[in-house]
Amino acid sequence: MHEHDVIVVGAGGAGLRAAIAAQEAGADVAIVSKLHPVRSHTGAAEGGINAALRDADSWEDHAYDTMKGSDYLGDAPAVEALCQESPEEVIQLEHWGMPFSREEDGRVSQRPFGGLSFPRTTYAGAETGHQMLHTMYEQVVKRGITVYDEWHVMELAVTDEDDPADRTCHGVVAYDIQSGEISGFRAENGVILATGGMGQVFDHTTNAVANTGDGVAMAYRAGAPMEDMEFIQFHPTTLPSTGVLISEGVRGEGGILYNEEGERFMFEHGYANNDGELASRDVVSRAELTEVNEGRGIEDEYVHLDMRHLGEERILDRLENILHLAEDFEGADGLTEPMPVKPGQHYAMGGIETNEFGETVIGGLYAAGECACASVHGANRLGGNALPELIVFGKRAGRHAAGEEMGEAEVTTGKDGDWEAADYEFETEVGETGGQGPAAADGGAVATDPDGVLEAEVERAEARVEELLSRKGRNHAEIRSTVQQTMTANVNVFREEGRLEKTLDDLREAREAYKDVAVSDPSRTFNTDLIHTMETRNILDIAEALTMGALARKEFRGAHWRKEHQERKDENWLKHTLVSWNDGEPELWYKPTILEGENKTYEPKNRSY
Amino acid sequence: MSTQTPTQTEESSETDAEADVPSKGDERRDEKRRRAAEERARRQAEEAEKAAADEETVELKVFRYDPEVEGKQEPRFDTFHVPFTKGMTVLDALMYSRDTYDSSLTFRHSCRQAVCGSDAMFVNGGQKLACKTQIAELEQPIRVEPLPHAEVRKDLVVDMEHFYDQMEAVEPYFQTNEYPDGELEEQRQTRENREKIKMSTRCIWCSACMSSCNIAAGDNEYLGPAAINKAYRFAMDEREGEDIKQKRLEIIEQEHGVWRCQTQFSCTEVCPKDIPLTEHIQELKREAVKNNLKFW
Structure with a gap:
């Protein structure tokens, strides 16, 4: 048993920033992560960090762009917090030594990004995330913050009152990947989930193999709702064979998209007559797939991204990393030929429902970064807005969990404010399948007694691992692959009712199959078979909630496109979708979006670029 | 080989x-192992x-x-x-x-x-x-x-602990005695200086260099190419200032520091991020000499 004031789960940008902030606020903090911190996927972020640093720019403009980009599904108090605090956080990173790209006068450079009214994206070449991750890990080393690396968190220790708002979180149960030991980690003040993305729910993704949405699924099963899960960003420029990301920076610097006929389709086919290639990501992704579907794609699969005209000097200065990626993973030389690109799953706008301090509905449980939904991205995230979210909300959650007084939250959690039940009947049964042993049980709350809940959770985790290792059954890999394929085939950029319903059916079958899952590697030493098997359960829960949201939301907003519903419907849908696990019987409900900011109300406008 | x-x-x-106390779980696992092997x-x-x-x-x-x-x-x-x-x-x-x-x-x-x-x-x-x-x-x-x-x-x-220990032995974090006065003001850095440290900041801690190094294989306390490169990244960063640089040179010119390197270039050859590790180590040696530090 380990004990700390604050436990941070995950060691990417949000987790590291949260840990530093909690320590600065006086807490004894520890990070528990299934990867060593420098392996975290924040390191793969390329483009940059939006921050209104200059006199000609303002946080108000950044907030306006972000609300518009979100298609008016962002919550203004969270969006404004992001835009107000991003500049000081960027300067903080610079003061910690982060090697930003520079202007002639030695100041931090900024470049244009899609959907922004001012070139406010700070960056470090095309490897901004790598530099940010390493800079923050350096600070963690400097401060001597305890890191339990290669410990996989299995479940949260949350009490089991009927109403999730009455529940409290007292720690986590984790599995030491190196030794097979299961241990409880008691958190006196709070647990902060910073587990990142869930791209492995899909087949073609820019996300790492480790991005299985563990935190989102754990919090969900413990009673914290998932919010706006149907909003998935598909990045328009990923390499076709691997899903490796080609930064929006390429288009920011002037890169051009062409179809097979050599047409600059963003303009020539009227997808975005003003902004062209720099239109919002959802717009560009749909344009590319429309080109392919109408027979103008190359090899019926992708389009070309051309940056040759930028010249070797500029490419080497600002986009050198892109040359390596295109060469190593697609065999294309960006200096002499256009690069093949197609849309790929990139980012989850939704996640664990939180307020603007990172608090979930469960007492003592926080979430920050991509796994959380405050919500700053609404229906569509702007490029360059993910990294500032990590540092702004990581810091906020860390301070709050350490006990700093931060005032009253404006964003509500749970059914605390206005809410309405969804009247949607799914054709397929969803949720817990019933009849499973400890291996596939939901891992939700086990005890009401706050003192005993961690021990009870440890015992259950031990039973689960024991059963997985000792019984005979099905390997998880096939189940995971089935889920990924059905999600990419049917819950992609274009969505239709029939295919979404079919997906719920496929997921039901996968859940049934998972009841017989077993791990064939009997070892307690570095058993990745076991870790992947537990992750697959998380993938299943997320895929289902995501598809439920996609079916229920009968409109076209931001990244969520529905064939049968081709308009944004503000009269009915200026509201968030929430899915609560409800002890195995998922419940869908809504709460209104907050458009009232500090000094103004963001009136929904037509989102044209 | x-x-x-x-x-x-x-x-x-x-x-x-x-083996002294075979449990039911052990028996099941043995059975399972046999089946898995077959x-x-x-x-x-x-x-x-x-x-x-x-x-x-x-x-x-x-x-x-x-x-x-x-x-x-x-x-x-x-x-x-x-x-x-x-x-x-x-x-x-x-x-x-x-x-x-x-x-x-x-x-x-x-x-x-x-x-x-x-x-x-x-x-x-x-x-x-x-x-x-x-x-x-x-x-x-x-x-x-x-x-x-x-x-x-x-x-x-493989066990990475030793590699991490060496990385953390060089005070691998930015240090300076002077920050700009204005709130929200960044430190200035010339483009040339950023360019100078750029390659050294690309390290992804994969430890390929350490594994390829004969000296590291024979001297377990040798800092190794990655850790020395990390020190280089800060020592050459003009934002840290001269006094901090002096301290950094003292760290890397210790007994198991830069002077152990015999410029075999194996680290440079295997680095997947093309970091000129050997050159960085050589440059630190020259800096150490320039500063008239102790020569081991």
């Missing part, structure tokens, strides 16, 4: 202790047959070892036949082998795009990142082993 034979003293004593042998035989009929198949010979699993305590090589697809990397082939034939095949990997630094291994006798090593460029059969000069935990996974 093989890599290293793991020491097994601790593991065998542990196994003995467990199943694996059957599938691999099938694949070998298919391979003989099909030229577009890749043959991998992969190092296997597990301190607690019978049959794997003695290191061995398993052969996997994987259908070749264009652009396939060593990591792709390993993942295919694991997901299709043997789910116990163990290796670290995450981002698949050469930035997380998890999957450095010894491929056909050289330190490589599996995710950015194209199968088409390798001679077959492809021999895949854990990184040399590190303790093997299991299969292709």
